[in-house]
Amino acid sequence: MGSATERRGIPDATVTRLPEYLRALTSLADTGVTSVSSEELATVVGVNSAKLRKDLSYLGSYGVRGVGYDVTHLSDQISSALGLTRDQAVAIIGMGNLGRALAAYNGFASRGVEVVALLDHDPAVIGSRIAGLTVEPVADLPRITSEREVTIAMLATPAGSAQEVADLVVAAGITAILNFAPTSLELPADVQVRKVDLATEVQILAFHAQQSRLGGLPAEPVLTEAVQ
Amino acid sequence: MGSATERRGIPDATVTRLPEYLRALTSLADTGVTSVSSEELATVVGVNSAKLRKDLSYLGSYGVRGVGYDVTHLSDQISSALGLTRDQAVAIIGMGNLGRALAAYNGFASRGVEVVALLDHDPAVIGSRIAGLTVEPVADLPRITSEREVTIAMLATPAGSAQEVADLVVAAGITAILNFAPTSLELPADVQVRKVDLATEVQILAFHAQQSRLGGLPAEPVLTEAVQ
């Protein structure tokens, strides 16, 4: 119960859930709800309510006992904890199939993410307009980064170029990368990297699918915890 | 050290790493490497070597002390544990920006994933050809599922339709879903769901970016563990 929002040490597991809570709260607010109990919010998000409360307690939240949480206030608290007081300026690098889809995605704006630059190295692509932005050469990344205060790069280049491009990104002063290329990047420890690898996701699903196939017959207690 | 590969109870954390190992091994095999030590493989993937060895031990692996692991044999072991002995047949539902990018993605084939159907409900899209496949109506999902033995569905519809479509998917007999819509699905407990939410990923990065910005000044020991 420290002074304020910025206590060092929100657990990683909590941080990964905060965006989920925020999304659920935004959606509740849109439907006119002004107050939620931890129980209600927890079922919406699909987590245990005690976990939810503990998560919120890390940001020194202001729930009211017997009542619940004020939706807008809690949203603000979470936004602030996540550093979303200002929109995050994002650059997308590699304007192929995936890069174009990302650029065209209109789900970012409402969640504090603004795409401010599209980059590629292919002269055939540079200069074309995609989703209201003009594709620029990667060579301009340092200038673009400082001019538009880019904080996050999305890497959508082929795996072969990913490391090389990541190095450029870091050299340009960006310290957070969302990597879509199926390769692990070797970068300084102060650079945050998150990876989205679809084939990996599918393979994890394949494992579980196989499990239920195998486990289906040997009459196992199927553990039907209702998600209701 | 049980009889074989199919021991019940590979930890979840291990399962999520197995695809990474498999990818690294495939890439090593491509460059002609036939044998790796846990140390080498671990640095490629970016994990602790003891963790790697423990992970492999869950599949009753056959490493050779003093030598390491046979690359192709280990690949087979992992593939088998993951249930990739046959390609996973995947259906993509919702052929918008993202669905098209997924359909055009050529990185699946080499990793045991085959896209066998593209579905939408929009008559304007149905019938068009994308990446060699014809878009079919969602109404045909049950037939398509049984005919082509679809095991996994990728949901790329707007968030508003996601639950509804997911219900159809389950009704068609599919028990594994990769959900790209930013919403949590409520489904029977025996259906495996994994979610890919890009805005969430960005927000997590935003948090860490903020942390290093705040922590940057108060002279903290930056913990530069070399990923080498």
Next chain:
DNA sequence: AATACTTTGTGCCTTCGTTCACAAGCCAGG
């Protein structure tokens, strides 16, 4: 055959995360 060297597989301890369960605190209603 014996010795030196390498690398696995794993027991054990530590750290992190989850869940339970309940006292503390707040509101509403009489």
Next chain:
DNA sequence: CCTGGCTTGTGAACGAAGGCACAAAGTATT
């Protein structure tokens, strides 16, 4: 003002995951 009923915030128990460190088990060398 006081009582009853909810819901929060959190201590404590539990469980999962991570990592160290070393015996066990193999290869290579003499």
